[in-house]
Amino acid sequence: MKLTITEKIIKDHIVTGNLEKGTEIGIRIDQTLTQDSTGTMAYLQFEALDIDRVKTKKSVAYIDHNMLQAGPENADDHLYIKTVAKKHGIYFSRPGNGICHQVHLERFGVPGDTLLGSDSHSPTCGGLGMLAIGAGGLDVAVAMAGGEYFLTMPQVVEVELRGRLNPGVAAKDIILKVLEEAGVKGGLNRVFEYTGEGVGYLSVPERATITNMGAELGATTSIFPSDDMTYRFLRAQKREEDFREIVADEGAIYDDKIIIDLDELEPMVACPHSPGNVVPVSKLKDIKVDQVAIGGCTNSSYMDLIKVAKILDGNTVAEDVSLVISPGSKQVLNTLAENGALSKLIAAGARILECGCGPCIGMGQAPHTDGVSLRTFNRNFKGRSGTPSADVYLSSPEVAAVSAIKGYITNPIYYDVWDLDMGDLEEFKINDNLIVEPIKDSGDVDIVRGPNIKPFPKADALKDELMGRVLIKVGDDITTDHIMPSNASLLPYRSNIPHLANYCMTPCDPEFPTRARENDGGIIIAGLNYGQGSSREHAALVPLYLGVRMVIAKSFARIHRENLINNGMLPLIFDNPSDFDGIDTLDELVIENLLDRLEDGKITMENRTKDERYDLLLDITERQRDILMAGGLLNWMKS
Numbered sequence: 001m002k003l004t005i006t007e008k009i010i011k012d013h014i015v016t017g018n019l020e021k022g023t024e025i026g027i028r029i030d031q032t033l034t035q036d037s038t039g040t041m042a043y044l045q046f047e048a049l050d051i052d053r054v055k056t057k058k059s060v061a062y063i064d065h066n067m068l069q070a071g072p073e074n075a076d077d078h079l080y081i082k083t084v085a086k087k088h089g090i091y092f093s094r095p096g097n098g099i100c101h102q103v104h105l106e107r108f109g110v111p112g113d114t115l116l117g118s119d120s121h122s123p124t125c126g127g128l129g130m131l132a133i134g135a136g137g138l139d140v141a142v143a144m145a146g147g148e149y150f151l152t153m154p155q156v157v158e159v160e161l162r163g164r165l166n167p168g169v170a171a172k173d174i175i176l177k178v179l180e181e182a183g184v185k186g187g188l189n190r191v192f193e194y195t196g197e198g199v200g201y202l203s204v205p206e207r208a209t210i211t212n213m214g215a216e217l218g219a220t221t222s223i224f225p226s227d228d229m230t231y232r233f234l235r236a237q238k239r240e241e242d243f244r245e246i247v248a249d250e251g252a253i254y255d256d257k258i259i260i261d262l263d264e265l266e267p268m269v270a271c272p273h274s275p276g277n278v279v280p281v282s283k284l285k286d287i288k289v290d291q292v293a294i295g296g297c298t299n300s301s302y303m304d305l306i307k308v309a310k311i312l313d314g315n316t317v318a319e320d321v322s323l324v325i326s327p328g329s330k331q332v333l334n335t336l337a338e339n340g341a342l343s344k345l346i347a348a349g350a351r352i353l354e355c356g357c358g359p360c361i362g363m364g365q366a367p368h369t370d371g372v373s374l375r376t377f378n379r380n381f382k383g384r385s386g387t388p389s390a391d392v393y394l395s396s397p398e399v400a401a402v403s404a405i406k407g408y409i410t411n412p413i414y415y416d417v418w419d420l421d422m423g424d425l426e427e428f429k430i431n432d433n434l435i436v437e438p439i440k441d442s443g444d445v446d447i448v449r450g451p452n453i454k455p456f457p458k459a460d461a462l463k464d465e466l467m468g469r470v471l472i473k474v475g476d477d478i479t480t481d482h483i484m485p486s487n488a489s490l491l492p493y494r495s496n497i498p499h500l501a502n503y504c505m506t507p508c509d510p511e512f513p514t515r516a517r518e519n520d521g522g523i524i525i526a527g528l529n530y531g532q533g534s535s536r537e538h539a540a541l542v543p544l545y546l547g548v549r550m551v552i553a554k555s556f557a558r559i560h561r562e563n564l565i566n567n568g569m570l571p572l573i574f575d576n577p578s579d580f581d582g583i584d585t586l587d588e589l590v591i592e593n594l595l596d597r598l599e600d601g602k603i604t605m606e607n608r609t610k611d612e613r614y615d616l617l618l619d620i621t622e623r624q625r626d627i628l629m630a631g632g633l634l635n636w637m638k639s
């Protein structure tokens with residue numbers, strides 16, 4: 001049988017099931033990564049599993065999100081993660097070393113291996129030919145304990161890149177084009193596999209921009225072949241021994257196909273407030289920008305920032321623009337410092353931030369009221385920048401840098417710098433001194449827990465009757481940023497669910513937490529693609545804490561649905577989507593004989609307020625049924 005890259009890697013790692021598309025499979029995980037804002041919870045869950053040492057080939061804990069230390073909470077979490085990592089045989093990437101995805105690409109990713117990360121952008125390492133998947137913290141905890149990761153055997157979409165990019169057009173424009181074609185719901189249970197002549201011209205950091213932002217398609221992951229370019233990148237990182245060629249078999253069969261003519265591609269932007277809201281820059285007229293932010297795990301590689309330095313060289317940032325730059329890793333920043341590019345950025349007026357997520361997750365640099373921000377990041381959900389009234393556009397570093405000089409969103413193809421050498425380096429100076437290696441004997445290590453670390457909620461075993469009032473009814477594409485917002489004031493409380501509960505769903509309805517408390521919990525009603533975006537389990541745990549035991553939606557995003565099930569919450573689907581229309585906030589809904597109905601997943605719900613009945617579907621596997629019955633994955637594993 002001729003196999004795609006995805007199928008080859010899955011075949012090498014499959015433990016449960018077979019390669020039949022759409023069925024549940026369990027795969028062995030070689031590497032895991034966590035970052036600090038999901039990591040605290042993931043390690044608390046790992047500790048609950050009572051395992052001495054991680055069983056993966058390599059597990060890495062990064063500190064990159066919660067970097068503003070406005071109070072002791074973030075530093076306390078850093079200390080907890082550092083000590084828990086030391087105790088259990090986990091590499092620890094210290095604050096300042098960079099964004100998990102960029103550092104993992106540089107220093108850890110291995111072609112042909114599997115990676116599970118507690119961050120939705122973990123597919124970044126797909127740029128190296130790794131099968132890299134984002135998941136909730138509990139799934140990552142289980143993988144660290146040596147457990148399989150369960151997923152739906154994905155369909156594989158071929159994205160054929162024809163031709164070669166023109167000067168001023170970038171890898172970011174490729175993924176924005178794919179988003180324009182496939183949309184933010186187009187990737188459910190699919191892997192996007194890149195093929196064609198154009199692949200050969202893209203360096204690993206460029207490929208990683210594409211696989212990183214593939215998360216915005218809702219895809220399981222995205223992947224490139226491991227080829228000569230991969231070898232060059234690993235050699236530049238002095239890791240050529242990790243190289244392994246992985247290409248699809250000739251004649252491999254894909255489930256769908258997208259063709260992109262790189263010669264024809266223009267610079268693109270995603271307009272407010274969705275990464276799927278894509279238009280060519282040439283269609284935008286006179287959009288004045290107040291802020292330009294360059295960095296984020298999509299576009300903070302050396303190659304990205306050297307281009308920016310060359311564009312900014314000798315120029316000044318426009319008077320009305322604040323330009324902030326956050327390099328992806330210490331390696332990137334150090335290289336720019338040593339070759340003088342950093343001083344060009346500074347001379348032009350850029351405000352240099354530390355290596356981390358920074359403004360991408362609203363950790364500082366919120367735009368002014370009604371401000372327009374142009375960012376090289378991957379998400380522009382409303383309010384994510386920290387300013388609810390801001391308009392955020394997403395673009396390549398080329399568009400961002402030229403626009404920072406001009407003060408307007410500007411098409412970079414007319415800008416006269418493209419003859420300059422802007423390629424990736426053939427050799428990086430390696431200095432891993434901010435990565436703490438695991439120690440052999442960790443018996444004496446004490447895990448330090450700050451006062452901000454509070455116990456997390458667990459569901460009870462499922463009951464035969466579930467009833468409650470509708471606490472909120474929301475539309476399509478509700479993101480985890482709506483369900484559990486994260487900004488500079490809330491991120492420090494990722495290990496404090498009771499505190500976060502006061503903000504649950506507030507971007508949709510400020511009264512939600514009060515209503516949930518007054519009604520002793522209840523039900524969330526939602527449209528399509530509920531829970532898109534982040535992998536944060538908090539979007540399940542916090543509603544659970546407020547007494548939500550089920551969400552009824554037209555459809556769910558992959559990671560959020562897994563998080564609901566893992567935490568013992570029912571992700572129900574309307575069999576007839578128009579039933580959504582008849583339901584109102586505070587309607588009383590009841591499901592009887594639930595336990596019997598779990599077998600075939602066909603559930604009837606009564607609306608006692610409206611005297612109506614709705615058919616609902618619970619499309620779960622036997623394993624998921626057992627998890628739900630037990631009240632979540634941790635309860636199930638213990639029993």
Ligand code: MIC
Nearest residue numbers: 037038119120121534535536
């Ligand atoms: C994001 O980009 O939304 C985040 C913040 O990195 C999240 C993780 C989190 O919420 O902590 C993600 O992508 O999963």
Ligand code: SF4
Nearest residue numbers: 121296297357360361
């Ligand atoms: Fe960090 Fe932003 Fe990347 Fe999330 S998307 S990992 S917040 S840089």
